[in-house]
Amino acid sequence: MRCTGVTKSYGAGDAKVMALRGIDLDVRHGELLMVVGPSGCGKTTLISVIAGILDRDAGECRVLGRDLKRLGTKERARFRGASIGFVFQLFNLLPALNLVENVTVPLLINGVPRKDAESRARRVLEEVNLGLRLDALPGKLSGGQQQRVAIARAMVHEPKLIVCDEPTSNLDHATGQTMMQLLRSIAKSPGRALIVVTHDPRIYDFADRIARMDDGKIVEVIEGGGKERLQ
Amino acid sequence: MLRLAMKMLVGDRAKYAGLLFGISFTSFLVTFALSYLCGFLTRGFAVVTENPAANVWVMDPAVESTELTTNIPDSALSRVRSVAGIAFAVPLAFATVDARFPNGRFQSFRLIGVDDATLFGLPPLQGGISATVLRTPDAGVVASGGTAGKLETPVSKAAQWPYGGPRLDVPARRLAAGDELLVNDHRVVIRGLAKSLPRYPPKPLMYTTLSNAARLLPPERHLLTFVLARAAPGVSARELATRIKAQTGLKARSSADFKADTVNWLLINSEDVGDMASMVSIAMLVGFGVTGVLLFMFTTDSLRQYAVLKAMGADSRLLLSMIFVQSGLCAVLGTGLGLGLCAVVGKIAMLEFDYPFRMMWFTPIFGGLMVMMVSVVAAVISARPVLKLEPGVVFAGR
Ligand SMILES: Nc1ncnc2c1ncn2[C@@H]1O[C@H](COP(=O)(O)OP(=O)(O)OP(=O)(O)O)[C@@H](O)[C@H]1O
Numbered sequence: 001m002r003c004t005g006v007t008k009s010y011g012a013g014d015a016k017v018m019a020l021r022g023i024d025l026d027v028r029h030g031e032l033l034m035v036v037g038p039s040g041c042g043k044t045t046l047i048s049v050i051a052g053i054l055d056r057d058a059g060e061c062r063v064l065g066r067d068l069k070r071l072g073t074k075e076r077a078r079f080r081g082a083s084i085g086f087v088f089q090l091f092n093l094l095p096a097l098n099l100v101e102n103v104t105v106p107l108l109i110n111g112v113p114r115k116d117a118e119s120r121a122r123r124v125l126e127e128v129n130l131g132l133r134l135d136a137l138p139g140k141l142s143g144g145q146q147q148r149v150a151i152a153r154a155m156v157h158e159p160k161l162i163v164c165d166e167p168t169s170n171l172d173h174a175t176g177q178t179m180m181q182l183l184r185s186i187a188k189s190p191g192r193a194l195i196v197v198t199h200d201p202r203i204y205d206f207a208d209r210i211a212r213m214d215d216g217k218i219v220e221v222i223e224g225g226g227k228e229r230l231q
Numbered sequence: 232m233l234r235l236a237m238k239m240l241v242g243d244r245a246k247y248a249g250l251l252f253g254i255s256f257t258s259f260l261v262t263f264a265l266s267y268l269c270g271f272l273t274r275g276f277a278v279v280t281e282n283p284a285a286n287v288w289v290m291d292p293a294v295e296s297t298e299l300t301t302n303i304p305d306s307a308l309s310r311v312r313s314v315a316g317i318a319f320a321v322p323l324a325f326a327t328v329d330a331r332f333p334n335g336r337f338q339s340f341r342l343i344g345v346d347d348a349t350l351f352g353l354p355p356l357q358g359g360i361s362a363t364v365l366r367t368p369d370a371g372v373v374a375s376g377g378t379a380g381k382l383e384t385p386v387s388k389a390a391q392w393p394y395g396g397p398r399l400d401v402p403a404r405r406l407a408a409g410d411e412l413l414v415n416d417h418r419v420v421i422r423g424l425a426k427s428l429p430r431y432p433p434k435p436l437m438y439t440t441l442s443n444a445a446r447l448l449p450p451e452r453h454l455l456t457f458v459l460a461r462a463a464p465g466v467s468a469r470e471l472a473t474r475i476k477a478q479t480g481l482k483a484r485s486s487a488d489f490k491a492d493t494v495n496w497l498l499i500n501s502e503d504v505g506d507m508a509s510m511v512s513i514a515m516l517v518g519f520g521v522t523g524v525l526l527f528m529f530t531t532d533s534l535r536q537y538a539v540l541k542a543m544g545a546d547s548r549l550l551l552s553m554i555f556v557q558s559g560l561c562a563v564l565g566t567g568l569g570l571g572l573c574a575v576v577g578k579i580a581m582l583e584f585d586y587p588f589r590m591m592w593f594t595p596i597f598g599g600l601m602v603m604m605v606s607v608v609a610a611v612i613s614a615r616p617v618l619k620l621e622p623g624v625v626f627a628g629r
């Protein structure tokens with residue numbers, strides 16, 4: 001994934017907000033990149049652009065060799081479905097569906113038959129240690145468990161890129177650590193990359209690199225060694 | 232994915248119940264109103280139904296229904312009888328009379344004068360009384376004709392009119408054999424109650440012989456209203472009707488055609504049809520309101536879930552089919568519930584309260600169609616926000 005000079009603004013006229021003011025960033029295979037910065041600096045906007053959920057205004061951005069802006073709505077949706085996994089701050093599980101069904105959703109969207117999808121979902125749920133609660137509804141689970149389901153859902157279709165928006169901010173410290181270990185182990189598989197947006201300095205340790213943002217710009221990119229300085 | 236769409240719907244118990252209720256309500260009301268309409272239109276041609284043996288009805292050329300009639304010359308009977316292909320032909324007279332009850336109360340009756348010789352047109356009497364009682368002097372047979380409490384006569388002899396004026400609030404009971412009424416100051420002795428079909432519009436009925444009717448009614452130019460004929464074997468009712476028309480200049484209709492004429496006439500001329508139409512439209516409006524709002528609420532409340540799906544790569548076609556599966560599921564279940572409820576309530580109303588209810592083959596179909604329409608419109612309305620949805624909201628903090 002490589003971006004150069006990406007800008008993005010919301011609204012028009014007086015109400016115009018420049019959320020991104022020229023972002024240069026690349027993400028490498030097998031790495032876990034963290035994006036940090038004060039509230040409102042444009043982190044969510046950035047990963048939305050990268051994941052093909054928002055269109056950039058200007059600049060270049062290629063994800064897995066493709067320029068998402070050039071794709072039609074439909075192709076873009078298909079690309080997202082096949083190649084990108086999402087973990088949200090609020091988990092965003094479907095409350096009426098049990099864990100297995102929730103995790104099958106990305107597979108079903110990609111046209112995998114139900115039987116296959118369910119057995120793969122079960123396997124992944126076992127990987128995140130939820131093999132015993134397959135039929136539970138998300139509402140019955142703790143926050144940490146729900147986030148593990150969300151992670152299972154983000155990786156079940158083996159996407160090349162997983163984007164996480166503040167995955168630990170609704171979790172306590174210990175659970176957050178476990179979650180990051182889980183994400184980190186996912187990132188280690190070859191040909192995959194993770195982008196994690198966070199406010200939480202306690203998880204900086206898990207990053208390969210940290211991109212610090214302010215006011216719509218990347219201020220600096222810190223390689224693994226320099227984390228202490230940020231904390 | 233569509234299976235999951237159904238689970239998403241069913242999982243939201245409260246709204247799912249509301250949706251089902253709304254749709255069941257619509258299909259129930261629409262079907263019930265239509266069945267009621269069919270029911271009272273059927274009562275409109277009750278006199279034709281009551282006389283299945285006559286399959287051709289002969290009348291004045293201007294008559295269009297059993298409800299609004301005018302008379303034909305007595306000679307019509309002989310003229311009809313002279314047409315080839317007739318098995319039999321009998322006269323039937325319709326008139327409206329006011330009858331005085333012993334306490335002074337008066338009540339309008341439809342007087343039906345039947346052939347003296349055959350008594351054709353008189354339904355069987357209650358309590359197994361023989362029809363021949365109608366041939367005794369001054370005899371009359373009454374029926375409620377779909378009305379309630381209009382055949383009440385005072386219990387006590389002391390409550391009799393005219394000594395001291397009418398007594399309208401005295402204890403009363405139903406007319407029975409042996410009671411007397413006055414029609415145009417002529418005595419009518421009630422000899423029994425007939426098992427008549429209820430009429431629309433409801434009206435008490437009084438059967439007498441034609442000769443007795445001539446005695447009761449003020450002198451009129453013509454007494455006869457219909458000639459009831461039956462086609463001989465091998466002659467169809469329609470064919471005979473055409474022959475009678477050609478040969479006598481009178482209007483002749485097969486009983487099926489005459490029923491249809493009456494229904495058409497009632498549809499155009501009865502105020503109640505308008506009431507029915509407004510009942511159906513209110514039912515539809517309420518249905519649209521409840522169902523539309525609830526389905527809309529359901530999708531807007533699930534908007535975030537749809538946004539998640541959209542972010543994860545679900546395209547508009549998939550989302551649309553999910554919404555339509557959800558509303559389709561509600562529509563099918565709701566229609567079923569509504570129709571079932573309608574059938575049960577209708578049956579009870581019909582048996583217990585003598586309610587005009589007739590669920591004809593097209594009533595449930597119409598009810599179902601209306602519900603489909605309601606659901607499709609509701610789905611289209613609620614699809615809009617989902618399609619316009621920015622998947623970006625999934626990252627929003629709340
Ligand atoms: N849909 C929108 N319409 C208008 N302005 C928006 C919209 N979304 C974000 N913004 C603005 O864009 C800027 C960047 O927002 P963004 O959500 O990317 O920040 P963030 O770094 O994710 O903040 P946080 O840490 O609070 O999540 C903010 O000033 C915000 O007010």
Ligand SMILES: [Mg+2]
Nearest residue numbers: 043044045165
């Ligand atoms: Mg954010």
